Amino acid sequence: MMLRKFHGMSVLLASLLVIAGCATAPQFDRPSVEAPAAFKEAATSPAQAGDAVWQPANPADGVARGEWWRVFNDDTLNGLQVQALQANQNLKAAAARVAQARALQQDANSERSPQIGVGAGPTRQRASPASQGISQDAPNSAQTLWRAQATASYEVDLFGRVASIVDAAQADTQEREALYHSVMLALQADVAQAYFTVREQDAELRLFRDTVDLRAQTLKLVDRRFTEGDISELDLARSRTELASAQSELLAIKRRRAASEHALATLLGRAPSDFTLAALPLDRVRVSVPPGLPSSLLERRPDIAAAERAMAAANARIGAANAAFFPRLELTGALGFESGKLGDLFNWSSRSFLLGPIAGTMLSLPIFDGGRRQAGLDRARAVYEEDVANYRQTVLVAFREVEDGLSNLRILSNQTVAQDEAVKASERAARLSQIQYREGAVNYLDVIDADRSVLAQRRVGVQLDGERARSTVALIRAMGGGWDISQAAVAVK
Template sequence: MKRLLKQSILVLAMAGMAGCTTLGPDYQPPEVDVPQQWQSSLTEASTVADREWWKLFQDPVLDELIQQALENNRDLRIAAARILEYAARVDIARAGLYPNLGYGADVARTQSSRNTLGAPPDGVGRVGSNYHAALSVGWELDFWGRIQRSTEAARANLLAEEYGRRALVLSLVSSVATAYIELLSLDRQLEIARDTLKRRAENVDLFRVQFEGGVVSELEVAQARAEYETTAILIPAIEQQISITEYNLSLLLGRNPGPVARHASIAQLVLPQVPGDIPSQVLLQRPDILQAEQDLVAANALIGVARAAYFPSISLTGLLGLASAQLSTLLEGASGIWNAGAALAGPIFSGGELDARLRVSEAVQQQLLQKYLVTIQRAFSEVDKALISSQKLREVLAASQRQVKALKDYNKYARERYDEGYVSYIEVLDAERRLFDAELEYTRRQGNSYVALVAIYRAMGGSWVDAAEAVADKVDFPPQDAPESRHWWEYPPATRPAAQNQP
């Protein structure tokens, strides 16, 4: 029996080492027209896109919020679980490359009829027993590369999920920074509105006293009250925006909606330089571009799977075991049984289904090829728009700052001339109104300048995503119930063994 078992294993091993043909096209990266430089010209630039750029704002609360988001965001945890799912799918796909070993045992006790052909003669018992134990083996020989292409597609899908998670990390960090900047901008707008409301309340009180003394008319009192109420309307609207922004930011942090701490005012936030001197080729490492390419790799491999369906599947089967009518003789050499065989099955007529499946796989591959190319084009467009927006917003911010200074002078001189009796109070109201609007607009533009800078980092991607992802990996990888031994594709990219970085 041992000799038979060795012979069976030898036959299967020799068959497995036989050469096979992998059908379908091998993946070739498409040619990409990469611009040599960005469309916008920057006079102020520093190469910081590969650093943890949010730390350049020098706000420890922002740093802490981003870390909380990376550790607790629910969407990131879902993405981590999806990676584990697709890692298991790779194991499922590649399992077909190996023999399937199985075992079985059964015991049966039967009674035969004396009224059928082949019935036992008189004097022979009608009741008998059968004991059976066996090992079985089956192996589909991957002559046409169907299993290899399926495994290739599964690995590409896994990498696409990993890059999708990296894209989520990129979006999450940018969204947290943007929301925090918006909170600081709203805080400053609320401060300006409350200070203005306080001054206008003082004006109302003063004009009431002057009206009672016959110094001013009811018209001027009504004007002061109108300006007061106009400012009062803005305060609850700003407070509502603050609450909504805090609640949205709380969800990004993976916690229940509630207040969010702030460290500094928007005026104290450091405005870093615009990132520049970055080769356009770096953009091809953006997670969404890499994800689109892996989707294309998977679709390309599935063409081979569809083509392999035209050819027969060849399987080897074998069985080695024992069978006996008596349990006491089951282990004797005479009880040995075995069989070995090969099976071949293939299509003859399928009503055009195989042709249709091949056309489907080829059409999907073409769709994903165009999606990959348009993702690259969109990425370059996003970077250029973000760069020019940041540059122009800074120019607008500088002009807005000069406008505020000029309106402060206008307000000062209007008040002085009113006190001297040279102008009416309408002139003072106009100066105050224009200054108030300009201060609010300057604060909004200040926030927009920071947000535009965040948009540049988000559009460019860069290796800073690795540092951010490493923070999330400390929590999400590996889960507590995961096995200690993992395949290379189960590691996050930042911690994957260097020698096994490629599928």
């Protein structure tokens, strides 16, 4: 009789194990996106002669992979990038989030293994007369039972509930790793752009220092001519006004430069009081960035990879929600000793075992839950649809950012050529006005206007150089920087 029951249970368990591979998670396929064959601006953004060409990092090169900022050939910038990667607090927070995701993945993986524990202690209980097969009036006193035993439990993953949870946790970890690289890329770009902003302001400071020196010399000449009676006091007052105006603007640039340096220090993870960047006026940046194909962004941009992994996690959670509609099989057991007396607990005769759930049932399937399981499934599907929309929007934003970067550099290149001509023309006009003023052909107001025009045109030229450097950085960032999908692993301390 016992053999027949055991055989029946074995057949049931075998049947359930046969269908254990029937996962309920839908197959995940990355949603299609409409990627253009080429960037619209790529055809109108030819490399300038003599420009350095930025090349994506070779995935086989494990030494300098991802150090895209080295294309600017600036040792100071290289050093700042190293400092930022070592000390920036936002990057450390992103690394900590990766560590959290990995811990959660390990926690999910633990459900694949049997859960084994040991315990010891007494219980005070009184069994019912019916459970002992005695009459209800028979003596039946409470008793203390001592136990020392090992317990084990294991859920047979019949319909892929555990596998779906593990897959979702793994995708979450990969998403966090991609987001870490996205934070890193943003940090690298922010450091480079902040650095070029400081250097642009250094160039403006040099321009206005030269202007102040020139106007101070001019004031001396005007003052001497006034003393000699060659000109009126009006020209002297105008010359003093122009000198004071240049000195005031010089101080304003110094104020903005100090704020930019403080912002750069924060990116480096340092207190502004502990950081000083030596003055170094910006030279014109000549770097040509090949845009490649739009489809390559799907592999190069870490934020796109993160959005794709978020979809994969949501898809796996649909499988976990689906599995709730099917039976769950949990095998449990206990092996140890039990005795009514503590002194007899570890006697050979006190050994005992239990095969089956201590509480509840081995095979369970909810029949009615008021729509809870369906609500969970509906929510999981809605989360997946949200992540699909977010993924497609991320791709669209990536395409737009690359097009913006290409158009900015194209227009800035043409604008710089026009601005160089404007500087030359204004300098020529200033020289002519000086000559004509000395000859008495024009008044001093014409000289002042010409001098102001030269200063304004030179300043615009400096600002265009700074904007071109920052736009180059922005384009490299939009293309994914030096990130590659083979770099997905993150070293977390």
